[in-house]
Amino acid sequence: xxxxxxxxxxxxxxxxxxxxxxxxxxxxxxxxxxxxxxxxxxxxxxxxxxxxxxxxMAPLSASPALAEVVGSKPLPRTEIIKKIWxxxxxxNLQDSKNKRMINxxxxxxxxxxxxxxxSMFELAKIVNNHxx
Numbered sequence: 001x002x003x004x005x006x007x008x009x010x011x012x013x014x015x016x017x018x019x020x021x022x023x024x025x026x027x028x029x030x031x032x033x034x035x036x037x038x039x040x041x042x043x044x045x046x047x048x049x050x051x052x053x054x055x056x057m058a059p060l061s062a063s064p065a066l067a068e069v070v071g072s073k074p075l076p077r078t079e080i081i082k083k084i085w086x087x088x089x090x091x092n093l094q095d096s097k098n099k100r101m102i103n104x105x106x107x108x109x110x111x112x113x114x115x116x117x118x119s120m121f122e123l124a125k126i127v128n129n130h131x132x
Contacts, residue, residue, distance in 0.1 A: 065110035
């Protein structure tokens with residue numbers, strides 16, 4: 001039995017010594033990793049601002065049904081969507097239970113293809129059918 005006790009003691013000593021070495025080595029590794037991160041931040045600052053796509057800014061003419069809601073003047077696609085949302089919010093046409101659904105009134109029903117309700121995710125597709 002004494003032999004097993006002697007073997008167990010050196011293993012404990014090795015386990016205790018190992019964390020001390022690891023703790024000393026860890027700050028050196030962290031210091032090496034910190035330098036490349038600083039270089040990466042400098043690279044990120046040099047990037048130029050993103051330019052908007054010209055296709056979104058091109059004025060489009062609306063169909064007569066859509067013109068009743070947004071006006072007859074040619075507008076970019078982004079502005080058309082904004083004006084439709086302004087109309088929806090002004091007339092409280094968003095469904096009260098499911099906010100993703102838009103209820104149609106007399107002006108929007110022809111735009112929605114005579115549907116009484118559409119999803120907000122269908123709005124861009126529907127607008128695409130009514131602009132040139």
